[in-house]
Amino acid sequence: MENQSEDILLVKTSETEYKYGFTTDVEQEYAEIGLSEDIVRFISAKKNEPEWMLEWRLKAYQQWLKMAEPDWAKLGFPKIDFQSIIYYAATKKKPKLNSLDEVDPEIRKTWDKLGISAMEQNKLGNVAMDFVMDSESVFTSFKEELNKKGIIFCSISEAIQEYGDLVKQYIGSVVPPRDNFYSALNSAVFSDGSFVYIPKGVRCPMELSTYFRINAENTGQFERTLIIADDDSYVSYLEGCTAPQRDENQLHAAVVELVAHDRAEIKYSTVQNWYPGDENGKGGVYNFVTKRGICQGYKSKISWTQVETGSAITWKYPSCILKGDYSIGEFYSVAVTNNYQQADTGTKMIHIGKNTRSRIVSKGISAGKSQNAYRGLVQIQPNADNSYNFSQCDSMLMGGDCGAHTFPYIEIKNQTGRVEHEASTSKIGEDQLFYCNQRGIGAEEAVHLIVNGFCKEVFKELPMEFAVEAQKLLEITLENSVG
């Protein structure tokens, strides 16, 4: 009766509603539709940017014009009309806020729905949150406590104003505008995002967190995040995303750059649940993100952890350039796709320094008619003596209409390099389900249990509160309408 329990899984996984589908009714200020040099100038002027920033954007725009959209990822979607997107939207009132009470009530409502109300913040206690609604960062908390330690945590727009030299030094140093089509686009029109600087020898005392949300209709969201950890410092950064439910597709093309100096460590965690589209594949976010970190210094470490449950299309490869000797790169990923979602995600570990190590743990779960691909590159360059990579890519299939694909690329240019790769594809076993059922655990709960177990290695890398949220999201994504 294999078919029967597969049917249960199919029903379970196809009738999920997006929990975050609402819009916030605040006055918005938009740029004109479409993209041109004028729009780039408009955005820069709106943000009152210095000349060098405008020049940088314009150069990126010129490069973008000459580039073509990549088509090598295992994704199928209609061509995006880049002239039908609004590249800038901001709430009209420009609040400079000192406490939660001053936040626009409509925005507060959004926060409530997102589950990040003031109470929640108190509960999370140790989380400083930078909330980005469309293009404008409207609220930053815990700033003072961080200031005392010399930690800078603010919006990238503010950083451009206040810490121009730092931004100028690092922006584009890890992901140059010309890196790819979307990074060039982002560089030209990025609206806001977060900036973090941890000074030498400082251990950031709390998790830094940004909650991104696409709100305005027809707006692309182009965040730009830059995190610099100076020598002997440590920071853990959390990024969470949701978007309102809309029929048309929304574009999201972020760039995240991380720089870790000598013995510094950056831990970057993402829980992404942008709107995935409905069960017929209508609507949903196109998520084309470039995330890259450089382990610049000796014994530095960068660790990416991501839980991807949302978006109609995800195209994302958080990567590490292991330049410093003895540096370490890690990538832990859970990607869940359902209905007509498509995910093409993975990582690149570029070993340049000697004795560098990297570890990749990727867990893909496909349900419905979705397609889920892991694409990874491990490259050991000629001077990277004694470098080592371990990769593990596991896929789990639910039902017979979905697909899992693994594309591990390995380039070893140094004899002493070692690369180990393990891969598996499984279905949730009949025997496992029966074993759970016999103990009184019903079909739905059994699937949760088995799936959570499958993802455990990744979840345990997440900060506690995030892990709980990730587990819930996974269950929502694979939810049964019954029970």
Add this chain to the structure above:
Amino acid sequence: MLEVKNLHARIEEKEILKGLNIKVNKGEVHAIMGPNGTGKSTFASILAGKDGYEITEGEILFEGQEISEMDPAERAHLGMFLAFQYPVEIPGVSTTNFMKAAINEKRKAHGQPPIEAKAFLEMMKAKSKIVELNKEFLTRSINEGFSGGEKKRNEIFQMAMLEPKLCVLDETDSGLDIDALRIVANGVNSLRNSENAFLVITHYQRLLDYIVPDFVHIMYDGKIVKTGDKLLALELEKKGYDWVKSELAQD
């Protein structure tokens, strides 16, 4: 507690159970013995409600209720437990989490709130002693990398946690050394009471030295062909299964 009447069942067009009858009252321990391939595990799976079998004739009554159409979880909630011949691995799921889910699902089915953390932990501690499992063990992924003996002890531990009415043990003794056998048997004996019942499926009489049955049934070719007390097991041990076959031939 359990009454099976004239049970016929098939898997993939092949008839395995051919008119099986058994009646188990509360407080009793029944042993089912029989050669390999005779349908013992099939019977256990059908009792537990595993998919893939077709019942063509007969009845399964649990506390007077026909359960043939119930799904396995419902039967578990009624108080039925199967200790598997081959316990299943679930990577990343600890025995602790597994048991918490099982207990809470059962409580939910009975309209009770989830068990409190403290009560649960105390229960875990008490029950793990019964089969001499240490704490570290309960945090490991269930059955993953467990030795044969550890798997079987874990099954009995789960049985102790869930406090079922009817416990079916499918070849719990196979592959156990004498120490593990003793631990498992002690565990089972300590759980025996006047309100529950045991159906112990085994190939060898060895286990029955430790778990002393009230009744011994010999199963052959899909049905119970002989029933007696514990002496029947000894006789079978001495004379071998060929004795049963030849006796049948004489009838």
